Amino acid sequence: MRKHRIFLSSVQKEMEPERLAVSSLITTDPFLSEHLNPVLFDKEPVSGRKASKPYLNCLDSCQVYLLLMNKEYGQLHGSLSATHYEYRHAQKRSMPSLIFVKGRDDSLREKETKDFFREIKADGYTYKRFDDRLDLRIEVRRSLIRILDKEFGITPTKDESKSGIDTLEATSPFETTQTEVAWNQLDHNFAKEWLTKIGDIPETQTQKSNILNLLRTRGLMWREQDLGEYHALAAGILFLGKNPSAIFPQCRILADAYRGTTPDPNPSDQQTISNPAPKAVQSIVDFVNRNTRHPPRIVGLNRVVLDEYPEEAVREAIVNAVAHRNYEDRSRTIIVEVFFDRVVISSPGPPPPPLTLAKLRRGKYRPCSRNPVLAQSLALLNLMEQRGSGFSRMKSTMLDHGLDAPEFDMADDYFQVVLPGPGDDLNRLRLPAGTDVALVPPSVEDQLNKRQKKMVELLVNGEELTSRMCEGIFGITRDTASRDFKKLISSEIATKIGSGRSTRYVLKVKS
Numbered sequence: 001m002r003k004h005r006i007f008l009s010s011v012q013k014e015m016e017p018e019r020l021a022v023s024s025l026i027t028t029d030p031f032l033s034e035h036l037n038p039v040l041f042d043k044e045p046v047s048g049r050k051a052s053k054p055y056l057n058c059l060d061s062c063q064v065y066l067l068l069m070n071k072e073y074g075q076l077h078g079s080l081s082a083t084h085y086e087y088r089h090a091q092k093r094s095m096p097s098l099i100f101v102k103g104r105d106d107s108l109r110e111k112e113t114k115d116f117f118r119e120i121k122a123d124g125y126t127y128k129r130f131d132d133r134l135d136l137r138i139e140v141r142r143s144l145i146r147i148l149d150k151e152f153g154i155t156p157t158k159d160e161s162k163s164g165i166d167t168l169e170a171t172s173p174f175e176t177t178q179t180e181v182a183w184n185q186l187d188h189n190f191a192k193e194w195l196t197k198i199g200d201i202p203e204t205q206t207q208k209s210n211i212l213n214l215l216r217t218r219g220l221m222w223r224e225q226d227l228g229e230y231h232a233l234a235a236g237i238l239f240l241g242k243n244p245s246a247i248f249p250q251c252r253i254l255a256d257a258y259r260g261t262t263p264d265p266n267p268s269d270q271q272t273i274s275n276p277a278p279k280a281v282q283s284i285v286d287f288v289n290r291n292t293r294h295p296p297r298i299v300g301l302n303r304v305v306l307d308e309y310p311e312e313a314v315r316e317a318i319v320n321a322v323a324h325r326n327y328e329d330r331s332r333t334i335i336v337e338v339f340f341d342r343v344v345i346s347s348p349g350p351p352p353p354p355l356t357l358a359k360l361r362r363g364k365y366r367p368c369s370r371n372p373v374l375a376q377s378l379a380l381l382n383l384m385e386q387r388g389s390g391f392s393r394m395k396s397t398m399l400d401h402g403l404d405a406p407e408f409d410m411a412d413d414y415f416q417v418v419l420p421g422p423g424d425d426l427n428r429l430r431l432p433a434g435t436d437v438a439l440v441p442p443s444v445e446d447q448l449n450k451r452q453k454k455m456v457e458l459l460v461n462g463e464e465l466t467s468r469m470c471e472g473i474f475g476i477t478r479d480t481a482s483r484d485f486k487k488l489i490s491s492e493i494a495t496k497i498g499s500g501r502s503t504r505y506v507l508k509v510k511s
Contacts, residue, residue, distance in 0.1 A: 003037045004152065006144075007059050009086045010068035013225035018068050018102065020233070021133040021176060022140050024219035028372035029141060029167065031160035035148055036064070040217055055082055056089050064147060065090035066140070069127075070102040073112035084116055091123060096151045098143050099127035100136060133176070137168055166368040170352035174327040175373045177234035178222050181247060183212060186232060186240040187276065191215060198380045215240075219373035234327070235373040238277050245274040250330045250348070253280055253322075257291035257338040269338075277322050277374060278381055284318045284336055285311060291338045295426045306429050309343060309419055310401040316394045317406070317417045321347035323375040325415075335414070341423045346414040360408050363392045396443035402430035405446075444491050451476070452484050456493055459507040464497075466504050 006026065008019050023038040041058045059065070067087055074081030080088075090097055099120060106114065120127060128143065130136040141164060148154040156164070192211060195201045200214050212230045215221040220236035223229070237244050237251075244251040257269040269291050273283045292308035321334050326349025335346040351360060352370040359365040369375040395405045398419065407418040422428050430442070440448075440456060448456070451474050458465060467481040476484075485505050488494035495508040 006064040007062040031156040175235040399442035
């Protein structure tokens with residue numbers, strides 16, 4: 001599906017934080033990001049050819065126009081400011097337009113700005129007022145949903161709508177903190193690799209200005225208009241910084257491995273990790289692998305080495321800790337503890353509202369992020385899932401590995417994920433997918449009731465089951481038997497044969 005481009009217009013120097021807030025909203029909202037691409041243009045030609053008003057050429061490539069206004073009118077380009085030219089060009093093209101004005105006191109605005117307001121009113125527009133960036137994001141989201149519906153016939157699902165609202169309410173202002181960290185203090189190569197991987201630039205694209213502007217659009221950089229220099233936002237330091245903890249000490253991860261089941265003064269291994277988020281995740285996975293057991297198994301003529309914990313579960317747990325922790329708490333860090341019988345990942349702060357421990361334990365929740373820019377940046381690397389299935393996947397992975405489901409808890413205002421280990425019973429570990437002969441993965445078996453498990457046993461033994469047979473064996477009604485068979489079919493355990501009175505169910509043959 002082709003995304004619609006939305007041109008974000010404003011007096012750049014005055015409204016840089018607000019433009020970045022809108023851009024960040026569009027690129028991280030589960031619904032808006034599917035259908036819109038924000039465009040930030042800073043008076044630079046789109047190509048190497050000179051143009052008197054290159055921003056208008058850029059505007060021509062967009063389908064929606066959004067204007068942010070405050071006190072300043074902007075530098076004149078002839079008789080009007082660039083922002084005013086952009087507005088008139090958008091009206092000439094009959095583009096769907098949204099206008100947002102910061103502040104309530106119009107007396108403080110420049111004379112030309114007041115004249116601009118009068119023109120907007122005369123054109124029949126009712127602009128929305130806002131006081132701060134949170135207020136702006138709420139109004140922009142509501143207006144963009146209305147524009148997508150009215151102009152393009154696109155509407156959010158119930159889940160998309162609720163997830164977007166929840167993320168707005170939970171979002172921490174930390175990510176948008178402006179720093180003085182310059183481009184040369186970030187990991188250039190990784191930034192280029194990431195933008196290439198997610199399809200923002202082709203592999204041959206090396207133009208610095210394009211890379212910086214794309215990182216700015218993604219909510220990782222900001223531009224100082226006086227000097228035209230780019231600096232990292234807090235999210236950019238977490239994701240691309242060479243040593244994020246040098247700027248934000250709370251970004252360290254402390255990892256300890258113990259020989260027993262309780263902490264002791266002399267860990268068998270320790271590591272302090274100060275890498276950017278993607279590398280920090282891999283460092284923790286490596287630490288856990290290094291400090292856990294890897295028993296061998298003989299399968300046929302092959303020797304298979306097992307992991308004590310499934311790597312996918314460890315990775316999911318640490319990614320969630322990095323993406324969703326409370327970074328405004330500068331006194332604490334993420335803590336990873338490897339014990340003989342479990343791995344514990346402790347993340348500062350409770351789950352972002354409206355998430356609760358009860359919802360996470362039930363697996364009934366919509367996705368929500370305290371740090372949506374960082375979460376989305378990691379998701380684009382396929383390191384996490386933004387649809388709220390991460391904890392469910394973690395549970396399935398643990399069960400399929402032969403271990404108990406993860407446990408979620410709060411301790412001293414840390415959100416804790418506990419991955420229970422096999423303890424002394426390494427034989428409970430299951431072989432990797434493709435080598436195990438088990439018919440039903442534990443994650444599927446966990447969803448079956450006792451009666452359905454007994455039905456599976458009969459199928460495995462070669463029985464052909466019918467509704468009447470199950471009514472007699474289990475003392476159930478025909479409707480209950482029908483629901484049981486539907487469950488076994490949806491779980492890809494059974495196959496239906498025949499119809500009417502000759503309907504029977506057999507074990508599904510795995511290809």
